[in-house]
Amino acid sequence: MRARLSLPAAAIVGLVxxxxxxxxxxxxxxxxxxxxxxxxxxxDASAIKELPSSAQYDFVENSFLGAGDETDQPALxxxxxxxxxxxxWFTNRVGRLRWTVxxxxxxxxxxxGPTGPWxxxxxxxxxxxxxxxxxxxxxxxxxxxxxxxxxxxxxxxAEIISTKLFHAFGYHVPENYIAAIRRDELVLTDKSETEDExxxxxxxxxxxxxxxxxxxxxxxxxxxxxxxxxxxxxxxVGRFRYYGTRPDDPNDIFPHEHRRELRGMRVxxxxxxxxxxxxxxxxxxxxxxNGRKLVRHHLLxxxxxxxxxxxxxxxxxxxxEFLWERRPTFITMLTFGFYVRxxxxxxxxxxxxxxxxxxxxxxxxxxxxxxxxAAFSNARPEDKFxxxxxxxxxxxxxxxxxxxxxRYSDPEATRYLTDVMLERRRKILSAYLNGxxxxxxxxxxxSGELTFENAAEEAGVTxxxxxxxxQWAAFDNETATxxxxxxxxxxxxxxxxxxxxxxxxxxxxxxxxVRASHPxxxxxxxxxxxxxxxxGGGWSLVGLERNR
Amino acid sequence: xxxxxxxxxxxxxxxxxxxxxxSAQDTRADLLEQKxxxxxxxxxxxxxxxxEKAVLWYEQHDPLxxxxxxxxxxxxxxxxxxxxxxxxxxxAGFRHDLFDRIARVDLGGGITFRNYQMLQADFxxxxxxxxxxxxxxxxxxxxxxxEDYWGLGPDSLEDxxxxxxxDYTDFQARAVARPxxxxxxxxxxxxxxxxxxxxxxxRFPSIEELFTDASAPGLAEQPDFSYGExxxxxxxxxxxxxxxxxxxxxxxxxxxxxLDLDRYSFREIDxxxxxxxxxxxxxxxxxxxxxxxxxxxxxxxxxxxYFRPTLGGSTSMRGxxxxxxxxxxxxxxxxxxxxxxxxxxxxxxFSDWGTVAPTFEDLSASNLKKGYGIGFRFNTYKSVWWxxxxxxGGDEGVQYFFKFSKAF
Numbered sequence: 001m002r003a004r005l006s007l008p009a010a011a012i013v014g015l016v017x018x019x020x021x022x023x024x025x026x027x028x029x030x031x032x033x034x035x036x037x038x039x040x041x042x043x044d045a046s047a048i049k050e051l052p053s054s055a056q057y058d059f060v061e062n063s064f065l066g067a068g069d070e071t072d073q074p075a076l077x078x079x080x081x082x083x084x085x086x087x088x089w090f091t092n093r094v095g096r097l098r099w100t101v102x103x104x105x106x107x108x109x110x111x112x113g114p115t116g117p118w119x120x121x122x123x124x125x126x127x128x129x130x131x132x133x134x135x136x137x138x139x140x141x142x143x144x145x146x147x148x149x150x151x152x153x154x155x156x157x158a159e160i161i162s163t164k165l166f167h168a169f170g171y172h173v174p175e176n177y178i179a180a181i182r183r184d185e186l187v188l189t190d191k192s193e194t195e196d197e198x199x200x201x202x203x204x205x206x207x208x209x210x211x212x213x214x215x216x217x218x219x220x221x222x223x224x225x226x227x228x229x230x231x232x233x234x235x236x237v238g239r240f241r242y243y244g245t246r247p248d249d250p251n252d253i254f255p256h257e258h259r260r261e262l263r264g265m266r267v268x269x270x271x272x273x274x275x276x277x278x279x280x281x282x283x284x285x286x287x288x289x290n291g292r293k294l295v296r297h298h299l300l301x302x303x304x305x306x307x308x309x310x311x312x313x314x315x316x317x318x319x320x321e322f323l324w325e326r327r328p329t330f331i332t333m334l335t336f337g338f339y340v341r342x343x344x345x346x347x348x349x350x351x352x353x354x355x356x357x358x359x360x361x362x363x364x365x366x367x368x369x370x371x372x373x374a375a376f377s378n379a380r381p382e383d384k385f386x387x388x389x390x391x392x393x394x395x396x397x398x399x400x401x402x403x404x405x406x407r408y409s410d411p412e413a414t415r416y417l418t419d420v421m422l423e424r425r426r427k428i429l430s431a432y433l434n435g436x437x438x439x440x441x442x443x444x445x446x447s448g449e450l451t452f453e454n455a456a457e458e459a460g461v462t463x464x465x466x467x468x469x470x471q472w473a474a475f476d477n478e479t480a481t482x483x484x485x486x487x488x489x490x491x492x493x494x495x496x497x498x499x500x501x502x503x504x505x506x507x508x509x510x511x512x513x514v515r516a517s518h519p520x521x522x523x524x525x526x527x528x529x530x531x532x533x534x535x536g537g538g539w540s541l542v543g544l545e546r547n548r
Numbered sequence: 549x550x551x552x553x554x555x556x557x558x559x560x561x562x563x564x565x566x567x568x569x570x571s572a573q574d575t576r577a578d579l580l581e582q583k584x585x586x587x588x589x590x591x592x593x594x595x596x597x598x599x600e601k602a603v604l605w606y607e608q609h610d611p612l613x614x615x616x617x618x619x620x621x622x623x624x625x626x627x628x629x630x631x632x633x634x635x636x637x638x639x640a641g642f643r644h645d646l647f648d649r650i651a652r653v654d655l656g657g658g659i660t661f662r663n664y665q666m667l668q669a670d671f672x673x674x675x676x677x678x679x680x681x682x683x684x685x686x687x688x689x690x691x692x693x694x695e696d697y698w699g700l701g702p703d704s705l706e707d708x709x710x711x712x713x714x715d716y717t718d719f720q721a722r723a724v725a726r727p728x729x730x731x732x733x734x735x736x737x738x739x740x741x742x743x744x745x746x747x748x749x750x751r752f753p754s755i756e757e758l759f760t761d762a763s764a765p766g767l768a769e770q771p772d773f774s775y776g777e778x779x780x781x782x783x784x785x786x787x788x789x790x791x792x793x794x795x796x797x798x799x800x801x802x803x804x805x806x807l808d809l810d811r812y813s814f815r816e817i818d819x820x821x822x823x824x825x826x827x828x829x830x831x832x833x834x835x836x837x838x839x840x841x842x843x844x845x846x847x848x849x850x851x852x853x854y855f856r857p858t859l860g861g862s863t864s865m866r867g868x869x870x871x872x873x874x875x876x877x878x879x880x881x882x883x884x885x886x887x888x889x890x891x892x893x894x895x896x897x898f899s900d901w902g903t904v905a906p907t908f909e910d911l912s913a914s915n916l917k918k919g920y921g922i923g924f925r926f927n928t929y930k931s932v933w934w935x936x937x938x939x940x941g942g943d944e945g946v947q948y949f950f951k952f953s954k955a956f
Contacts, residue, residue, distance in 0.1 A: 031576040040577045043584045051594055057603040080576075197618030199610070207649075250588035253580075316829045317891065329890045336897065337832055337887025344828040 029480040030542050035079040039087035043250035046293035051238030055280040059371050063324050068243030068257035068374025075260035081544040089297045090261040094168040095390035101398040107164035113177035114142050114228050116185035123194035123204050129311050130215040141231040146216030148311045153353040155303040155310050156227035157406030162272050162302035164402050169390050172298040175230040180223040234285030240297050241279045243374035249295050262375035264387030270367035271428050275318040276304035277369050307355030314356040322371050353413040359423035364431045381436035382546040388432035392459045430461040434521040436547050437528040439514050444532045444539040448498035466518045470496045475509040508534050619644045627658025633870040634664040665691040681725045688718045694749040696871045702904050702915045706944050711747025712755035730784045736777040743770050766852025771808035789931035792830040796822040813846040835884040837956040842877045862949035865900045867919025867942025875904035879911050896923040
């Protein structure tokens with residue numbers, strides 16, 4: 001029997017919950033190993049087959065056929081403290097581990113990058129940008145792309161910046177390097193292949209090489225700047241989609257549109273203008289880990305991020321409107337074009353290496369990818385809050401340092417792009433850290449003092465004036481019932497005291513319902529539930545439910 | 549190991565789902581492992597739906613690409629040298645690079661539902677000087693059985709529409725140079741052997757029923773012609789087949805020599821300008837086209853009617869039929885306001901002005917034909933692949949044009 005992509009997911013969605021949700025109703029709310037920080041993907045996936053995919057169909061399905069489950073529900077793969085455990089999809093890095101600037105700048109790179117001479121394995125005639133597959137002097141396989149002649153340094157610069165930042169966020173990405181190659185360093189062998197005009201493979205000749213280089217932007221010194229992407233380890237098994245699960249991957253049990261890291265990716269994509277965040281720019285490989293085969297999910301091809309549209313400056317539509325949207329289309333049609341979409345009028349500075357990106361018109365909530373993305377559409381305030389906190393964890397100086405790695409020859413390009421990214425970051429933090437209850441890092445001391453932080457205040461995107469109300473409760477883990485204790489406390493500082501009656505009892509769990517309020521941020525009033533488990537002489541956070 | 553997983557899943561299934569399963573787990577990790585074991589016991593191969601299957605098949609097999617390869621036997625919608633208004637047609641043939649991509653040969657033919665026919669053989673050296681120079685020769689035979697004629701001049705009557713058959717064979721040698729991408733210059737030399745016959749369009753009379761050699765010069769006898777041509781063009785449009793910015797300026801001069809009758813030798817000059825003014829990042833475009841085609845007979849000669857330039861139709865005057873007006877001199881101006889509705893569709897409001905005249909001096913505003921209309925252009929960034937233009941104002945009814953090509 002064969003299956004559609006989402007059928008097994010539909011059967012599983014009602015049963016599985018990584019955190020303490022409805023699925024745990026028949027057992028305890030919290031297990032002894034909660035919160036999990038590593039999703040136990042224990043099954044062997046070696047029977048998996050390469051998944052066919054079509055960029056055209058992906059557009060049609062997501063634009064017109066309603067891909068994915070649109071049920072408004074919390075993400076399914078968060079742990080009990082509302083975080084994403086490490087998995088084949090995501091690894092906690094800058095958000096949880098507070099990476100240094102150096103770590104962020106190094107990104108996924110495992111070495112200094114490729115060196116010539118380069119032996120050409122194959123050429124790429126078609127596609128958006130010209131390129132090669134080649135091996136460097138160490139025999140390592142790289143996919144190499146060039147910048148368009150109209151915008152030298154643009155696509156490679158955007159790709160290197162976005163690669164490092166998506167890696168810091170926690171995603172699996174390839175090692176991408178900026179390198180310079182000269183025509184005389186490119187070595188053709190009798191195994192170098194290319195495709196002729198009709199797609200038939202044949203031996204590559206010097207003339208083919210010259211034709212490819214004609215489409216690339218040369219450096220002044222006769223070399224070509226390239227983006228060299230190191231081949232990912234493992235066996236390719238297709239692309240992942242932003243909805244459903246793979247029916248042939250036993251570890252893939254959370255529908256992708258309900259995965260926190262894919263929902264929250266909308267925020268990262270908005271920051272970096274990754275409008276091309278769709279299935280075609282993902283890559284699954286089968287890798288061996290602890291003696292079994294697992295599917296690892298990657299993001300790749302960031303050439304159409306920031307101000308780059310890969311082969312030209314980014315379209316003004318990118319990030320502002322889907323490829324197809326009914327309402328503006330018909331308004332434009334019926335008004336004979338005298339209705340002008342507002343984003344068309346946005347001005348961009350003429351910096352070829354940057355392309356088109358700006359921060360004045362940018363509004364995070366209005367940002368859109370090329371076409372609807374089921375995971376992005378399902379993103380709830382807590383998903384966006386999660387992503388915004390990760391962005392907030394990136395130090396400001398790291399952003400400038402990452403932009404420096406693009407090695408723009410025009411200092412204005414570096415300055416402008418850094419400024420734009422900082423301003424877009426500020427807007428994102430302001431929108432999403434204030435979009436829900438911003439209380440974070442709660443802790444309950446042995447003496448019963450609750451302390452916490454406010455993510456919006458920490459990020460400097462709110463004004464003073466916040467208030468907090470706390471209602472304490474006893475919590476029965478077996479029945480998942482709350483029994484309120486005392487009256488609601490109201491505080492303006494970020495600390496409160498638990499009732500002694502709760503602390504002195506033999507109860508294993510204490511809960512607190514925290515509400516925040518701020519005159520400028522109605523989203524703060526969303527409920528935050530905290531659960532603490534007695535551990536030794538103190539209390540440890542075992543549950544955090546934001547916005548449920 | 550795989551068998552053990554299956555056995556575990558089967559055991560769980562026999563115990564039943566629900567409370568028993570959940571409470572049997574001691575840890576969250578156990579719970580998740582159990583769910584994954586369950587799935588491992590019922591893995592399925594992904595099965596695309598019908599639409600996805602069709603799209604995947606199309607992308608994998610590329611049927612259009614296979615039908616019309618760069619090298620090999622090909623078939624295609626339409627064909628080169630297919631006259632405007634000749635109806636739906638198909639072409640087929642064989643083409644291939646030769647001598648390690650130094651030369652190229654193209655042998656083919658085409659036919660339409662209105663029985664227009666074409667056969668051609670072309671041999672060229674298109675890749676000289678790093679593809680900057682092309683030399684070539686061709687022979688083309690055309691059988692055009694339903695050509696339209698209304699008489700000469702701007703006052704020809706709508707009711708005088710007739711049809712005629714034009715058969716001709718063109719032998720040509722060419723040399724074209726493109727020293728840089730935006731400049732083209734070249735020369736063509738050749739010979740045309742042709743003849744006219746009665747038209748086969750049953751809706752209209754044949755030409756000899758309404759016209760004579762006096763009102764349709766060249767109708768009685770058709771000599772062979774030799775010709776020579778020089779051309780030069782500057783082309784800096786952003787996209788040749790869907791321009792939104794840039795311009796095109798071309799001049800072509802051609803001399804026809806009557807080889808048999810010493811009666812129909814003439815010169816022709818064709819000046820063609822297109823300019824595209826982008827607004828709002830090319831989401832709006834003002835497009836302008838102006839063209840002057842002027843023929844001048846040698847002393848004591850006349851220009852045969854079938855070589856005279858025409859006005860009317862989908863690329864010149866959309867309020868009128870294709871070839872509606874014909875004379876020694878033609879001038880027209882097209883103005884379009886185009887707006888992008890979405891990335892796959894542009895619309896256009898257009899206005900056309902043009903005239904024909906027996907002498908250059910008679911090309912005046914007083915004889916202007918005017919038209920206006922609206923168009924829908926389904927496109928990619930690079931080309932218009934389907935166009936519907938509705939032309940009004942030509943006092944001969946609404947004209948509509950379904951075309952698989954740009955207006956200009």
